Amino acid sequence: MPNLKDIQRRIASVKKTQQITRAMRMVAGAKLRRAQDTSTAAKPYAEKMRATLLEVGRVQKDAEHPLLKPHEQVRRVEFIIVTSDRGLCGAYNNNTLKLALQSISECEAAGCEVLITTAGKKARDFFRTRRPNQMGEHFAQDGWVTYGQASEIGRLVSARFTAGEIDEAHLVYSEFFSAMTQTPRADRLLPFTAEDDGSESLAFEIEPNATALLATLVPKAVDVEIYKALLENQTGEHAARMAAMESATRNTEELVDSLTLQFNRARQAAITRELVEIVSGAEAL
Amino acid sequence: MPFQLTIVTPQGSIFDGPVENVVLPGSEGDFGVLESHERLLAPLRIGNVEIHEAGEITYAAIADGFAQVDGDQVVVLVESCEVDGDLDVARAQLAHDRAEQGLSELGADADEKRRAEFEAALERARNRLTVAKRG
Numbered sequence: 001m002p003n004l005k006d007i008q009r010r011i012a013s014v015k016k017t018q019q020i021t022r023a024m025r026m027v028a029g030a031k032l033r034r035a036q037d038t039s040t041a042a043k044p045y046a047e048k049m050r051a052t053l054l055e056v057g058r059v060q061k062d063a064e065h066p067l068l069k070p071h072e073q074v075r076r077v078e079f080i081i082v083t084s085d086r087g088l089c090g091a092y093n094n095n096t097l098k099l100a101l102q103s104i105s106e107c108e109a110a111g112c113e114v115l116i117t118t119a120g121k122k123a124r125d126f127f128r129t130r131r132p133n134q135m136g137e138h139f140a141q142d143g144w145v146t147y148g149q150a151s152e153i154g155r156l157v158s159a160r161f162t163a164g165e166i167d168e169a170h171l172v173y174s175e176f177f178s179a180m181t182q183t184p185r186a187d188r189l190l191p192f193t194a195e196d197d198g199s200e201s202l203a204f205e206i207e208p209n210a211t212a213l214l215a216t217l218v219p220k221a222v223d224v225e226i227y228k229a230l231l232e233n234q235t236g237e238h239a240a241r242m243a244a245m246e247s248a249t250r251n252t253e254e255l256v257d258s259l260t261l262q263f264n265r266a267r268q269a270a271i272t273r274e275l276v277e278i279v280s281g282a283e284a285l
Numbered sequence: 286m287p288f289q290l291t292i293v294t295p296q297g298s299i300f301d302g303p304v305e306n307v308v309l310p311g312s313e314g315d316f317g318v319l320e321s322h323e324r325l326l327a328p329l330r331i332g333n334v335e336i337h338e339a340g341e342i343t344y345a346a347i348a349d350g351f352a353q354v355d356g357d358q359v360v361v362l363v364e365s366c367e368v369d370g371d372l373d374v375a376r377a378q379l380a381h382d383r384a385e386q387g388l389s390e391l392g393a394d395a396d397e398k399r400r401a402e403f404e405a406a407l408e409r410a411r412n413r414l415t416v417a418k419r420g
Contacts, residue, residue, distance in 0.1 A: 041297030048293055048362050052326065052353060147295040147364060204353070207327040208313050216312075216328040216351060220364070227295055 004270065007263040011256060018252035024088065025245035032179065032238035038144070039176070039231045046224045053194040053221050059203065060210035065218045067158055070191045071167040076113045078136065078157060078166040079104055080189065081127070082173035082229050083120035084237035085141050092174065092182065092240035093122040096233075099184040100172040101130075115166060119153065119230065145234050150227035158219055161190045173229040174236040180243065182236035187229075192222055288320045290336065292345065292361045299366045300336070300345065307359060308335035309352050318354055325354040329363065331405075331412050333419070344369045346416040348409055367413060374417045381410035 056063060081100045083093040100123070104114050117136040118124040124138045139153055160166045169190040174182045206213055287303035308317045310332025329352055334345040350363030367373075384407035391400055 038296075042295050044298060045293045045295045045362060048353070048360060052351070052362070056326065151364070204324045204326045204355075207311070207325060212312070213326060213328050213351065216349060220350070220362075224295065 004263065004266055007259060007266060011259045011263065014252050014255050014259065018249055018256070021245045021248040021252060025242055025249060028089075028238045028242040028245060032235065032242055034144075035231070035235040035238050039235050042224075042227060042231055046228055049217075049221050049224050050194055053217055055204055056206065056210055056213055056217065057194065059206060063210035063214050065211070065214040066162045067190060067192050067218045067222060068214075071164070074112060074167040076115060076166045077107050078115045078117060078160065078169045079107075080117045080119065080153065080157065080169065080171050080226070080229075081123040082171070082233045083118075083122040083126075084233065085121040086237075087122065088244065089237055089241035090244035092237060092244075093120075093126075095182075096172060096174045096184040097123065097126050099186055103170065103172060103186045104131075117153070117157070119149075120233070141230070141234075145227070145230040147223070147227050150230055151223040154219065154223035154226050157190065158222055166190075171226065171229050173233045176232045176236040176239060179239045182240055187225075189222065189225060192218060192225075194221070286320050287338070288357045288359065290359045290361070292334070292347075292363065292366050294363055294366050296365075300368060302338065304336050304338040306335075306337040309361065310334065310347070311352075318352075318359055321356060322354050322359075324356065325352070327352050327354075329361070331408050333412065333416055334361070334366075344416045344419050346372065346409075346413040365409075367416070369416050369419070372413060372417050374414070377410050377413040377417065380406065381414060384410055 079100060081096070083096050087093070104116070107114055114131075114134055115136045116127050116131055116134050117138075118127060119139040120141050124135075128135060137156065139149060141149070157166075157169050161169060168188065170186055171189045172184065172186045174184050176182050287305050290300060290302065290304040290307055291298060292300040306317060306319055308315055309327075310330050312328040312330050315332070316327070329347065329350050331349050332347065334347055336343040336345065345366055345368040347361070347363040348365045350361065353360040353362070384403050387403045388400070388407065391403065
């Protein structure tokens with residue numbers, strides 16, 4: 001029989017936890033909205049970029065850029081794994097990490113050397129213990145994702161690809177669909193390919209020439225791709241945290257209910273016992 | 286006849302409106318765009334954009350990117366763009382000083398990449414300051 005004081009103490013402690021989870025839910029909600037706004041703002045740029053890249057490819061089929069050319073043999077593959085810095089967001093990061101680990105294993109089974117680059121503390125901590133010898137750079141995400149962070153990653157990876165240190169680069173991150181669904185995905189980043197949406201060529205005049213344009217265009221397109229992944233991940237993180245905190249708050253409510261019931265029962269039992277003691281004491285007189 | 290000018294950055298659209306004339310800093314030299322310009326794709330360098338709208342001239346500082354000219358529409362895709370008026374002069378000056386100091390602290394045997402980074406930062410800051418002075 002738990003004593004009344006103990007139950008009371010537990011109720012108080014669960015309620016405090018509830019305060020925290022409820023506050024975190026609200027903070028995550030506000031951040032989710034902001035993250036979604038940032039994502040929306042970045043969309044036109046990414047779309048125009050892709051359209052232009054396609055256009056250049058159509059106007060001048062033979063235009064070349066080192067980041068577009070597949071390497072003949074794929075020996076070394078770099079994985080860029082994007083997760084959040086913080087936890088308390090359910091299975092969100094684990095899903096991404098599981099997919100990353102699976103892709104890496106597949107790649108290694110095919111006889112490739114793997115280099116791991118991480119963005120987000122969760123990915124770093126996960127792979128630091130599992131693959132300590134394959135770790136490349138880590139990019140902290142402190143605060144809100146900026147385009148500068150993405151282009152820093154892009155510059156490094158592109159340089160390695162051009163220098164032939166790696167033959168392929170893959171990007172593993174979580175795609176944000178809605179507040180309820182985020183799906184991890186792994187995309188090939190390099191060699192870079194623009195998805196053809198089948199729209200018609202507008203026959204642009206290119207100045208000074210297609211190769212020079214590609215030289216500025218392609219690295220930016222790679223940066224945008226990374227920026228998009230970082231943003232998707234950021235949005236997903238807050239959405240996942242909101243959902244996790246929502247269910248945590250619900251769980252504490254249930255726990256408080258059942259503890260209150262237990263407390264009332266114990267209190268009633270104590271009263272009954274005292275009454276019985278008084279009555280039997282009176283009878284004994 | 287005005288045509289539509291849109292300046293898009295990863296942070297969102299910075300400028301979107303009808304203009305009469307726009308001068309862009311192309312990688313091969315500045316070029317002006319009037320209405321019904323031929324379709325053109327051109328890379329841009331770090332520099333100033335001159336926007337003529339309704340008799341007034343607005344200046345904007347851009348980082349490198351490229352422009353897509355399409356008849357009645359001009360789309361400028363750049364990594365960053367600051368229109369005069371929204372431009373934070375103090376911040377630009379700070380960035381300028383920081384880059385200059387960084388450059389002077391680098392020794393002769395310094396890493397080429399670091400030097401290039403500082404030089405690019407210095408150029409961007411100078412560019413922003415120029416816009417602030419012109420406006």
